[in-house]
Amino acid sequence: MNSPLHVREFEKRRSEASPLVRFMGVQKSYDGTVLVVKGLDLDVTRGEFLTLLGPSGSGKTTCLMMLAGFELPTAGEILLDGRPISRLPPNRRGIGVVFQNYALFPHMTVAENVAFPLSVRRMSRDVIATHVRRALDMVQLKGFDQRKPAQLSGGQQQRVAVARALVFEPELVLMDEPLGALDKQLREQMQLEIKHLQQRVGVTLVYVTHDQAEALTMSDRIAVFDRGEVQQLATPTELYEAPRNAFVAGFIGENNRLPGTVISADGEWCTVKLEDGPVVEAVRVGEHGPGDGVILSLRPERISPLADAGRHANRFPAIVEELIYLGDHLRVRVSGVGRSDLVMKIPNQAGDLALRVGSSVHCGWRREDVRALKDDPR
Amino acid sequence: MSASWATHQTLLAAVRRSGRARSLRAALLVAPAAAFLAIVFLVPIIGFMLRSVDNWEVPEALPRTSVTLADWNREGLPNEAAFSSLVLDLRALDGASAAALARRLNYSRTGLRTLILKTRASADAIEPEKARAALPALDSQWENQDVWGTLRNESSALTPFFLLAALDLSRDAAGAIHPSRDGALYREVFLRTFGISAAVTSFCVLLGMPLAFYLAAAPTKVASLVLALVLLPFWTSVLVRTTAWVILLQGQGLVNQLLLGLGLIAAPAKLIFNRIGVYVAMTHVMLPFFVLPLYGVMRRVPREHLRAAASLGAPPLLVFRKVYLPQILPGVMAGALLVFVTSLGYYITPALVGGPSDQMVSYFVGFFTNESVNWGMAAALGSLLLAAVVGIYVALAGPANINPARTV
Numbered sequence: 001m002n003s004p005l006h007v008r009e010f011e012k013r014r015s016e017a018s019p020l021v022r023f024m025g026v027q028k029s030y031d032g033t034v035l036v037v038k039g040l041d042l043d044v045t046r047g048e049f050l051t052l053l054g055p056s057g058s059g060k061t062t063c064l065m066m067l068a069g070f071e072l073p074t075a076g077e078i079l080l081d082g083r084p085i086s087r088l089p090p091n092r093r094g095i096g097v098v099f100q101n102y103a104l105f106p107h108m109t110v111a112e113n114v115a116f117p118l119s120v121r122r123m124s125r126d127v128i129a130t131h132v133r134r135a136l137d138m139v140q141l142k143g144f145d146q147r148k149p150a151q152l153s154g155g156q157q158q159r160v161a162v163a164r165a166l167v168f169e170p171e172l173v174l175m176d177e178p179l180g181a182l183d184k185q186l187r188e189q190m191q192l193e194i195k196h197l198q199q200r201v202g203v204t205l206v207y208v209t210h211d212q213a214e215a216l217t218m219s220d221r222i223a224v225f226d227r228g229e230v231q232q233l234a235t236p237t238e239l240y241e242a243p244r245n246a247f248v249a250g251f252i253g254e255n256n257r258l259p260g261t262v263i264s265a266d267g268e269w270c271t272v273k274l275e276d277g278p279v280v281e282a283v284r285v286g287e288h289g290p291g292d293g294v295i296l297s298l299r300p301e302r303i304s305p306l307a308d309a310g311r312h313a314n315r316f317p318a319i320v321e322e323l324i325y326l327g328d329h330l331r332v333r334v335s336g337v338g339r340s341d342l343v344m345k346i347p348n349q350a351g352d353l354a355l356r357v358g359s360s361v362h363c364g365w366r367r368e369d370v371r372a373l374k375d376d377p378r
Numbered sequence: 379m380s381a382s383w384a385t386h387q388t389l390l391a392a393v394r395r396s397g398r399a400r401s402l403r404a405a406l407l408v409a410p411a412a413a414f415l416a417i418v419f420l421v422p423i424i425g426f427m428l429r430s431v432d433n434w435e436v437p438e439a440l441p442r443t444s445v446t447l448a449d450w451n452r453e454g455l456p457n458e459a460a461f462s463s464l465v466l467d468l469r470a471l472d473g474a475s476a477a478a479l480a481r482r483l484n485y486s487r488t489g490l491r492t493l494i495l496k497t498r499a500s501a502d503a504i505e506p507e508k509a510r511a512a513l514p515a516l517d518s519q520w521e522n523q524d525v526w527g528t529l530r531n532e533s534s535a536l537t538p539f540f541l542l543a544a545l546d547l548s549r550d551a552a553g554a555i556h557p558s559r560d561g562a563l564y565r566e567v568f569l570r571t572f573g574i575s576a577a578v579t580s581f582c583v584l585l586g587m588p589l590a591f592y593l594a595a596a597p598t599k600v601a602s603l604v605l606a607l608v609l610l611p612f613w614t615s616v617l618v619r620t621t622a623w624v625i626l627l628q629g630q631g632l633v634n635q636l637l638l639g640l641g642l643i644a645a646p647a648k649l650i651f652n653r654i655g656v657y658v659a660m661t662h663v664m665l666p667f668f669v670l671p672l673y674g675v676m677r678r679v680p681r682e683h684l685r686a687a688a689s690l691g692a693p694p695l696l697v698f699r700k701v702y703l704p705q706i707l708p709g710v711m712a713g714a715l716l717v718f719v720t721s722l723g724y725y726i727t728p729a730l731v732g733g734p735s736d737q738m739v740s741y742f743v744g745f746f747t748n749e750s751v752n753w754g755m756a757a758a759l760g761s762l763l764l765a766a767v768v769g770i771y772v773a774l775a776g777p778a779n780i781n782p783a784r785t786v
């Protein structure tokens with residue numbers, strides 16, 4: 001407080017410019033042989049909603065638990081606000097955590113649960129009461145304060161857990177699959193509620209999920225995890241439109257995977273000979289050249305049937321194998337380009353093409369929409 | 379409207395029918411166990427407890443006297459009819475009944491055995507009409523109002539005598555209750571029994587809480603191995619266990635040698651055949667009763683609760699006090715109650731590894747049953763112990779909201 005103005009100003013700017021959390025070469029092994037997290041470098045910017053997305057067992061929870069202080073990194077360091085925190089016990093990190101099963105204390109009422117972090121901080125009764133009321137209002141649980149957690153529905157318990165993690169105004173909140181136990185409709189509603197709450201409060205949120213739709217809905221940025229490594233860290237749009245490798249392409253959204261061999265590569269573009277199929281023009285992603293095996297990634301909704309197909313560089317005949325009516329769109333499986341499992345999605349517009357199983361079509365796509373990704377050796 | 383009302387009634391009837399079927403099924407499922415318990419447990423226990431107030435000897439042996447004495451107001455000596463009834467009753471008595479009567483009356487007043495046997499031997503020579511003069515002539519005790527008072531006390535079919543004796547109380551010839559002259563014998567035994575049980579319970583809590591905590595956190599494999607070690611006393615016979623304790627704790631035993639070697643004591647300490655031996659052996663046997671229910675409860679406290687509390691800013695001690703302890707308390711209480719109540723009835727272990735002043739109530743129950751064949755006294759001590767156990771259970775289990783089904 002007594003430091004000269006310019007020092008304080010410097011400190012402030014430094015802390016504004018620096019990331020709130022920085023993982024530096026963090027590794028984790030539980031058993032001493034398998035690395036569950038392999039050299040994680042990741043910055044969490046102040047005020048952002050960052051999601052760790054990946055399949056089960058990819059090390060997301062482990063990362064979160066290391067950040068919260070419940071697991072110690074085997075190597076590397078985590079900085080919180082520029083300071084290393086490996087030696088800091090969880091109760092002194094000031095990080096709010098929401099667990100998958102809410103971890104509400106069953107012997108306390110809703111109000112006592114939410115008051116817990118405040119009473120631990122020895123705040124006065126009046127202040128606690130005010131904060132608790134405000135926090136419960138915030139999650140629309142007015143009037144539930146005297147209930148026990150067991151008397152609440154899953155969604156209500158979820159809200160209490162969120163209120164409890166936010167009530168002591170932490171700068172950083174972690175959530176580990178907090179909506180995993182809710183049904184689909186409630187989950188989608190809660191996704192937006194949490195997102196809006198985070199924006200309103202301005203808190204930095206690190207969120208873990210294995211549900212790619214949830215990640216796309218909520219996040220400012222997404223770190224896609226696989227086998228303890230970040231495969232790609234990007235905004236939802238970028239992840240969907242420009243996946244950097246086959247894993248990301250496969251994990252985010254639906255996608256046709258067409259293996260092939262590069263014939264020629266030139267800067268941004270390349271031509272690829274599909275296995276048992278034609279030659280295709282595609283976006284070149286990563287360093288690969290003639291003779292290399294690649295996987296072509298093609299979103300089902302980017303394949304056009306028949307009528308429009310003419311405009312595109314890639315245009316091939318195909319036979320309709322299966323038609324599924326899904327209300328707002330049709331899902332069509334066709335055989336063509338040497339494969340029998342090519343899927344396309346066609347928006348359901350009135351007076352559309354009269355497709356039948358067995359009818360022949362032409363399908364085509366723009367070369368910008370097909371990405372040649374280095375073959376995943378797995 | 380009426381149609382829906384009818385439907386409603388049919389529905390209700392169907393629900394009731396299925397409810398009846400369900401309770402019938404439940405009754406059938408419970409019946410064999412209930413019958414078994416009633417036959418081998420309830421009936422004998424109630425029969426045994428009745429013996430503590432049962433007083434068949436005097437009314438059966440002296441039927442006329444009992445009736446006559448019932449009208450006596452305890453002032454002065456009873457009337458002549460009482461004297462003559464006594465002579466008639468004694469004449470009619472065979473040898474075995476006379477012995478039982480004499481022994482029974484001697485519990486209540488020392489000296490009555492001789493008096494009764496002596497009077498019976500002369501009863502045939504005394505004319506009932508002249509009994510009023512003849513009996514005092516035979517023995518001056520027949521002029522003692524207290525002798526007649528005792529006869530009157532013990533001539534009813536039910537007697538508080540044994541229950542009073544078990545509480546170190548007695549009824550004088552005038553019917554008033556006083557502390558008995560022998561001093562606080564059984565009260566001390568009861569206090570000792572509660573004291574030993576409380577001490578054993580505390581040791582189990584002190585040793586068992588950290589152990590159960592460790593077990594609950596350990597991987598299942600390790601936990602089941604350690605649990606097997608804890609359960610070991612159940613699988614060894616009492617004699618083997620006791621012999622092991624004697625070998626370990628005797629004057630030249632392993633424990634004494636260790637303490638001597640470490641320089642903690644200068645001379646071998648007496649560790650067995652006294653209170654220390656009782657504590658050690660009983661805690662050993664009782665520990666599983668405490669650890670098992672607590673282990674079950676602790677395993678069910680999610681790790682996330684502790685983590686959540688820490689992340690919300692609570693230091694470890696506060697996490698334990700505010701979040702962990704309240705959730706495991708029912709298990710602690712259930713385990714402690716189980717240990718305490720089971721300890722109250724302990725018999726074999728204190729008898730084998732304790733000294734004369736470490737014997738608990740059950741020891742005296744055994745003594746009166748097997749050695750002095752005083753069933754009334756055995757039953758009185760046993761009934762009081764049972765009443766104490768039930769009282770404690772009701773007092774503690776109610777407020778602590780212990781539901782054994784929840785802790786397993």
Ligand SMILES: Nc1ncnc2c1ncn2[C@@H]1O[C@H](COP(=O)(O)OP(=O)(O)O)[C@@H](O)[C@H]1O
Binds near residue numbers: 031057
């Ligand atoms: N406490 C632990 N002890 C040993 N292995 C663990 C532990 N926690 C997680 N793992 C292992 O680490 C890997 C990553 O787990 P986790 O971080 O929970 O993944 P995710 O949250 O992405 O599903 C898994 O293979 C899991 O089995």
Ligand SMILES: [Mg+2]
Binds near residue numbers: 057060061062
């Ligand atoms: Mg996880």
